[in-house]
Amino acid sequence: MNIAIIPARGGSKRIPGKNIKLFHGLPIIAYAIKVAKESKVFDEVFVTTDDEEIAEVARSFGATIPWMRPKELSDDHTTTLSVIQDAIKKLKPQLIELKNVCCIYPATPLLKPIYISKGLQILEDENWDYAFSATRSQAPLERHFSLDVGKGVEMFFPRHETTRTQDLSPSYHDAGQFYFGRSSSWESGVKILSNRSTIVEVPRELAIDIDTLDDWYYAEHLFSTQRLELT
Secondary structure (H helix, E strand, O other), X not given: XXXXXXXXXXXXXXXXXXXXXXXXXXXXXXXXXXXXXXXXOOOEEEEEOOOHHHHHHHHHOOOEOOOOOOHHHOOOOOOHHHHHHHHHHHHOOOOOOOOEEEEEOOXXXXXXXXXXXXXXXXXXXXXXXXXXXXEEOOOOHHHOEEEEOOOEEXXXXXXXXXOOHHHOOOOEEEEEEEEEEEHHHHHHOOOOOOOOEEEEEOOHHHOOOOOOHHHHHXXXXXXXXXXXXXX
């Protein structure tokens, strides 16, 4: 059995009401529920939330909310791993043959079903604990630098200041969309970012981590562009 769990707490500060804020006419969490269902790899789609309004919206789009998340797992410091562990612990008595669990973030309107399907295929065909969405960074990590106000810039890897970009290995970063893992790995607390994980690479234009209103507006622009390309 494979299930999706969407963690969607209330109380977002940078974007108030973020998880049910309208994005092109729909509450943004609706896209996460929709893409999970369209992937056709899940037996059920669950939402874990501490917010009654989010729960009501999620139910209206076909998700299951079997309980309300406790407040101690809904603050700014709660990890994704601990939320999914809590959900699995509560669901497991009902789902005896639970095999794989995919955590899908609620603000992922650009996510496509094919990448979720690829995540499951990787777990079934290869010996990984997790397969998660990631995208290639525009510049190799060795070209990155810090900015200290008043002191200027400082390269993280000064020895590569003159190394040609084509001679450096590509770097990747978490796309902030989904983490497909074995139920046993989640339960055991295996870290996602480790040598027991691999990635499902998504195009850079589909990997917008929506943390600020600027991110939100950019995601809306990209969403509109994609819809125009399909018409």
